[in-house]
Amino acid sequence: MNTLLLMMSRCQILFWIIALVPSPGLAQDVTTMGDVPQAAKLAAGTKRAIVLCGLSGDAAHHKLFAETVTKLHDGLSKQLGFAASDVQVLFGDEPQESDSALIKSAARATREGLERSAARLREKLRPEDTLWVIVLGHSHYDGKHSWLNLPGPDIQQTEFAKLFADLTAREQVFFITTPTSGYYIKPLSAKGRVVITATEVDWETNETEFPHELARVLSSPPEAKEFDIDQDGTISLFDLYVTVARNLAQSYLERELLATEHPLLDDNGDGRGTEVQIDFLTEEQGGRAKPKKLSTAPTNSTSDGSVSKSISLSFSRTESARPTAD
Numbered sequence: 001m002n003t004l005l006l007m008m009s010r011c012q013i014l015f016w017i018i019a020l021v022p023s024p025g026l027a028q029d030v031t032t033m034g035d036v037p038q039a040a041k042l043a044a045g046t047k048r049a050i051v052l053c054g055l056s057g058d059a060a061h062h063k064l065f066a067e068t069v070t071k072l073h074d075g076l077s078k079q080l081g082f083a084a085s086d087v088q089v090l091f092g093d094e095p096q097e098s099d100s101a102l103i104k105s106a107a108r109a110t111r112e113g114l115e116r117s118a119a120r121l122r123e124k125l126r127p128e129d130t131l132w133v134i135v136l137g138h139s140h141y142d143g144k145h146s147w148l149n150l151p152g153p154d155i156q157q158t159e160f161a162k163l164f165a166d167l168t169a170r171e172q173v174f175f176i177t178t179p180t181s182g183y184y185i186k187p188l189s190a191k192g193r194v195v196i197t198a199t200e201v202d203w204e205t206n207e208t209e210f211p212h213e214l215a216r217v218l219s220s221p222p223e224a225k226e227f228d229i230d231q232d233g234t235i236s237l238f239d240l241y242v243t244v245a246r247n248l249a250q251s252y253l254e255r256e257l258l259a260t261e262h263p264l265l266d267d268n269g270d271g272r273g274t275e276v277q278i279d280f281l282t283e284e285q286g287g288r289a290k291p292k293k294l295s296t297a298p299t300n301s302t303s304d305g306s307v308s309k310s311i312s313l314s315f316s317r318t319e320s321a322r323p324t325a326d
């Protein structure tokens with residue numbers, strides 16, 4: 001009898017211990033619930049993009065650029081959460097039978113078409129929004145201006161920058177990936193805005209590979225461990241940029257070719273780009289990274305790289321695992 005009473009009281013003590021200690025599952029649920037308003041707040045803005053591709057040149061380049069534009073669109077819409085209808089595509093060439101549905105339905109990349117798109121964007125864009133602008137194609141440099149080759153009149157860097165001047169969107173990212181694109185940094189540069197170019201501010205007039213590599217990385221991103229190049233635990237725009245720059249440097253190296261494009265990033269608004277990838281490229285690749293000692297040098301908040309590090313990218317892994325529908 002006594003033993004039974006003792007067992008019962010032990011059971012009661014155990015009951016109260018279980019009842020009073022919060023279960024880890026429950027605690028987690030509350031935390032998750034608490035995070036919802038924060039996530040909703042961050043997601044409040046609309047992600048908008050313009051992908052502008054100038055004239056391609058010949059049949060082989062038509063195919064190459066059409067495929068790259070399709071991949072860029074896939075990357076933005078299937079990987080980075082842009083609604084497909086919020087990604088405006090402007091394509092320079094007349095569409096062909098073999099092109100994707102996206103290219104066939106794209107607006108024509110004339111100067112007038114671009115001006116219309118930029119004006120429409122300006123009307124829609126709100127301060128909480130995101131804007132990405134990706135420019136690709138061929139260009140020619142006349143010693144003063146880097147002209148993007150378009151059907152009809154071309155456009156140069158200062159005219160282009162005017163179309164996007166004084167926008168209020170909190171996140172503004174420009175990828176100008178044409179030859180001699182370095183000249184776009186100065187006019188496009190603005191506080192809080194990220195401007196990435198495929199080349200230096202120099203006569204880098206050779207055809208660039210940057211847009212094709214960017215499209216490849218965006219549409220089929222590497223595993224997070226490899227992608228988080230600065231090892232800060234987040235995949236950011238900085239990681240995306242350095243990954244593309246490093247892949248390109250490695251590709252030129254493997255082909256024993258002198259790199260004819262040196263990408264730059266400006267995000268401190270001073271109008272000057274920096275090769276922020278230099279600390280992540282080996283000496284062979286044209287950088288100064290020490291083997292086994294990845295640069296963890298803190299980025300000064302006034303130097304290039306800090307805004308792009310603050311833009312985290314949520315790649316949709318499930319989508320990337322799916323086979324690409326062509």
Ligand SMILES: [Ca+2]
Pocket residue numbers: 228229230231232233234235236239
């Ligand atoms: Ca990172």
